[in-house]
Amino acid sequence: MTQTIVGVAIRRRDGLILSMPAPARHNDVLRRVWHMNPNPRRPVRGIQGFLTSDGLFVDRRDAMKIARVNGQLRPGSAASKTERLFSEDLW
Numbered sequence: 001m002t003q004t005i006v007g008v009a010i011r012r013r014d015g016l017i018l019s020m021p022a023p024a025r026h027n028d029v030l031r032r033v034w035h036m037n038p039n040p041r042r043p044v045r046g047i048q049g050f051l052t053s054d055g056l057f058v059d060r061r062d063a064m065k066i067a068r069v070n071g072q073l074r075p076g077s078a079a080s081k082t083e084r085l086f087s088e089d090l091w
Contacts, residue, residue, distance in 0.1 A: 003052045004070050008087050011057050012046040019051045023091040050085065060084035 008026050009019035018029050026048050033044050050063040058066065064085040066072075072090055073079045079089035 002070060003054050003056070003066055005050045005058075005063055005067050005072055005085070005090060006053050007051040009049050009051040009057050010044060010046045011049065012044060017051070017057050018044070019057075023087075025087045050087075060086070064089075 007019050007021040008024050008029060009017050010026060010029055011017050018033060020029050020032070030044055047059055049057055049059040050066075052058055052066065061083055064079065064083055067079070067085055067090060074088075074090055077089040079085065
């Protein structure tokens with residue numbers, strides 16, 4: 001089976017991966033975490049990326065490669081001009 005992008009994800013500095021399925025955006029993940037523990041002094045810090053159909057975290061650059069190979073990019077998105085994937089490029 002070929003890997004596809006199935007959701008947005010953030011890998012925190014401690015290795016914990018926070019994710020939500022499509023059509024969520026990275027901001028949706030951040031908002032959900034903040035509602036669970038609203039502490040403006042300790043924002044979620046980490047690497048924004050995506051979750052694959054295999055359950056793996058990939059950064060924005062690797063996610064772009066996967067999305068291009070699988071034809072997942074939304075028609076008319078700005079993705080053809082960039083190396084990094086954004087959820088807006090998919091859904």
